[in-house]
Amino acid sequence: MSHVADTIRTRNAEAAGALIGYLPVGFPDLDTSVDAAVALLENGVDVLELGLPYSDPVMDGAMIQRATQTALSNGFRLRDGFEAVERIRSRVDAPVLVMTYWNPVVQYGVDRFAADLRNAGGAGLITPDLIPDEAADWMAASSANELDRVFLAAPSSSDARMRQAVEASRGFVYAVSTMGITGARADVDAAARGVVSRLREAGAENACVGLGISTPDQVADVLSYADGAIVGSRLVAALEEGGVAAVAEVAAALATGTRR
Amino acid sequence: MKLRDHVGPYFGGFGGRFVPESLIAALDELDAAYQAAKADPTFAAELDELHRTYTGRPSIITEAKRFGEHAGGARIILKREDLNHTGSHKINNVLGQALLAKRLGKTRIIAETGAGQHGVASATAAALFGLECVVYMGEVDTERQALNVARMKLLGAEVVPVTVGSRTLKDAINEALRDWVANVETTHYLLGTVAGPHPFPTMVRDFHSVIGIEAREQVLALTGRLPDAVVACVGGGSNAMGIFHAFLDDEGVRLVGNEAAGDGVDTPYHAATITKGRPGVLHGARSLMLQDEDGQTMESHSISAGLDYPGVGPEHAWLADIGRAEYRPVTDAQAMDALRLLSRTEGIIPAIETAHALHGALELGRELGPEAIILVSLSGRGDKDMETAARYFGLLDAAAGKDSA
Ligand SMILES: Cc1ncc(COP(=O)(O)O)c(C=O)c1O
Numbered sequence: 001m002s003h004v005a006d007t008i009r010t011r012n013a014e015a016a017g018a019l020i021g022y023l024p025v026g027f028p029d030l031d032t033s034v035d036a037a038v039a040l041l042e043n044g045v046d047v048l049e050l051g052l053p054y055s056d057p058v059m060d061g062a063m064i065q066r067a068t069q070t071a072l073s074n075g076f077r078l079r080d081g082f083e084a085v086e087r088i089r090s091r092v093d094a095p096v097l098v099m100t101y102w103n104p105v106v107q108y109g110v111d112r113f114a115a116d117l118r119n120a121g122g123a124g125l126i127t128p129d130l131i132p133d134e135a136a137d138w139m140a141a142s143s144a145n146e147l148d149r150v151f152l153a154a155p156s157s158s159d160a161r162m163r164q165a166v167e168a169s170r171g172f173v174y175a176v177s178t179m180g181i182t183g184a185r186a187d188v189d190a191a192a193r194g195v196v197s198r199l200r201e202a203g204a205e206n207a208c209v210g211l212g213i214s215t216p217d218q219v220a221d222v223l224s225y226a227d228g229a230i231v232g233s234r235l236v237a238a239l240e241e242g243g244v245a246a247v248a249e250v251a252a253a254l255a256t257g258t259r260r
Numbered sequence: 261m262k263l264r265d266h267v268g269p270y271f272g273g274f275g276g277r278f279v280p281e282s283l284i285a286a287l288d289e290l291d292a293a294y295q296a297a298k299a300d301p302t303f304a305a306e307l308d309e310l311h312r313t314y315t316g317r318p319s320i321i322t323e324a325k326r327f328g329e330h331a332g333g334a335r336i337i338l339k340r341e342d343l344n345h346t347g348s349h350k351i352n353n354v355l356g357q358a359l360l361a362k363r364l365g366k367t368r369i370i371a372e373t374g375a376g377q378h379g380v381a382s383a384t385a386a387a388l389f390g391l392e393c394v395v396y397m398g399e400v401d402t403e404r405q406a407l408n409v410a411r412m413k414l415l416g417a418e419v420v421p422v423t424v425g426s427r428t429l430k431d432a433i434n435e436a437l438r439d440w441v442a443n444v445e446t447t448h449y450l451l452g453t454v455a456g457p458h459p460f461p462t463m464v465r466d467f468h469s470v471i472g473i474e475a476r477e478q479v480l481a482l483t484g485r486l487p488d489a490v491v492a493c494v495g496g497g498s499n500a501m502g503i504f505h506a507f508l509d510d511e512g513v514r515l516v517g518n519e520a521a522g523d524g525v526d527t528p529y530h531a532a533t534i535t536k537g538r539p540g541v542l543h544g545a546r547s548l549m550l551q552d553e554d555g556q557t558m559e560s561h562s563i564s565a566g567l568d569y570p571g572v573g574p575e576h577a578w579l580a581d582i583g584r585a586e587y588r589p590v591t592d593a594q595a596m597d598a599l600r601l602l603s604r605t606e607g608i609i610p611a612i613e614t615a616h617a618l619h620g621a622l623e624l625g626r627e628l629g630p631e632a633i634i635l636v637s638l639s640g641r642g643d644k645d646m647e648t649a650a651r652y653f654g655l656l657d658a659a660a661g662k663d664s665a
Contacts, residue, residue, distance in 0.1 A: 055556040056430065056542065058437045059280050065424055078554045102278055103541040107555030129278050129541075156285035156444065165281070179282055180442040 044255025061183030124148025219257025331625025348640030376408025453496025468502025
């Protein structure tokens with residue numbers, strides 16, 4: 001059974017839905033990123049999305065690019081990602097999904113990556129540049145290791161592709177709120193509602209919305225129709241500006257958006 | 261199946277579409293429009309007419325006799341893509357894609373550029389067709405190709421210097437992809453080489469295949485036989501695929517691509533993707549690439565902005581894999597010597613990218629001897645590189661030159 005799906009289900013039963021928080025490993029350094037992730041989960045974030053820094057992050061806006069580039073300049077290695085998962089999981093019992101671009105997984109070895117992620121206590125992967133059409137290796141490795149696999153669905157996705165994303169995903173389907181990249185936005189696109197309803201028609205149990213969400217009101221609004229709200233850049237900005245304490249504070253504020 | 265009949269998404273184990281889901285609909289739309297255009301004689305007629313009246317096609321061939329004396333006496337035949345409007349082969353692909361963009365009803369094109377040649381060609385097509393144009397260019401490249409930045413601006417394009425990552429071509433592609441995701445409804449991404457997600461590698465190759473189709477006939481007419489070898493420089497690989505394609509099934513014709521070896525392939529400062537790279541995923545396709553153990557893309561280095569790219573098109577990775585084409589590294593110094601040699605023996609100043617192929621031809625001629633016929637893709641002219649060349653050879657300050665000869 002998927003720990004992620006369970007958590008989302010529980011939060012939809014007891015509150016308006018789940019809050020999913022993103023932070024990259026190694027920013028501003030490995031220890032602080034672990035502390036910040038733990039602080040998220042201790043302050044109302046239900047599922048962690050832990051990003052692995054990558055040299056060519058085409059889905060990311062300026063804020064996350066800057067953070068992950070800092071991590072890379074400071075010498076981030078893939079093995080730090082597994083270490084971070086393990087350290088976070090030893091301190092909090094919440095599901096940790098790893099968000100990674102595809103090439104690092106390929107180079108590490110898809111099977112080896114899956115096995116090491118599972119051994120570290122990770123729940124699965126969110127893969128922004130891997131579509132189900134290209135994911136045969138990952139489908140097999142994630143099934144063998146009982147890991148979740150979160151694929152994306154976009155406003156531009158056809159109905160057939162929505163169905164494909166729903167069928168391929170485990171844990172939840174990532175509903176991209178807008179045609180764009182990560183970064184806080186004043187308005188969370190009206191398109192998000194459409195993506196979620198189309199995902200439901202395609203049979204999705206859990207559809208979580210990401211891209212652009214940065215305030216408690218936006219979290220509340222998204223959770224009125226979706227199962228989870230994913231916040232990234234706002235948390236990274238808090239970490240950059242005010243360290244772990246600021247992350248905890250922003251997470252707690254965002255979590256008020258999950259109240260029913 | 262003939263090698264020439266291969267099309268994407270896969271070339272052997274290479275190619276595919278490794279991009280965010282948001283872009284898939286646009287890639288499908290583009291693929292469908294391209295297939296429809298290919299089947300439509302009016303599209304081919306329109307493109308031919310543009311090439312005849314605007315690009316200046318067919319481009320001529322020039323036999324480089326004095327240069328050939330330095331190549332073991334081999335007959336060196338230059339396919340003169342440098343004489344195309346805007347000064348390189350890049351216009352072949354740009355006009356094709358710009359026509360497609362119009363068919364798709366897009367009002368805005370975006371492009372990445374390294375040397376600036378693709379950016380200039382894109383800005384040119386945008387001016388011709390009345391499209392808005394934004395060109396992403398690594399900040400490092402805006403400095404070393406300042407003249408081309410000015411050209412693009414004069415043509416009415418907006419040039420956006422990319423200040424993240426290594427601030428070169430690979431980061432310009434990332435930035436263009438980010439723009440495309442956000443503006444895909446109005447915007448066509450006019451990718452400038454045979455890399456990227458399907459259908460780009462196939463489509464860009466097809467638009468450049470005119471180079472090889474013309475050259476094959478021209479060489480036959482001039483010499484009465486096929487060449488022994490066809491040589492081209494390889495950045496992303498578009499001029500090379502363009503000239504190779506017509507010869508893929510001519511078994512006796514060697515296909516040789518020259519990659520930028522920078523300071524040398526045994527130093528960290530090179531861009532020799534096929535010689536030194538491993539399979540991996542970059543910019544939407546599985547191909548060969550320069551990367552570290554963790555799969556982080558490594559920075560490439562070359563004196564030539566247009567070859568300074570840590571990836572290569574998937575069809576080249578496949579041709580290397582099956583042994584149909586061979587890829588050889590050429591250092592900065594070797595390329596610059598060849599650039600000067602062609603200038604002084606033939607009165608043709610090539611682009612620094614192209615000079616890598618010219619060194620390749622010198623090397624091959626010496627191996628094959630005076631009976632050999634070698635066709636070289638003269639992919640571009642050197643005007644844009646005069647500042648780099650002048651500095652390299654010390655021509656701006658006569659007293660301090662490397663050019664004592
Ligand atoms: C004159 C010239 N030749 C070659 C290249 C390399 O590109 P490709 O390998 O796609 O032909 C460039 C790229 O800017 C160029 O300007």
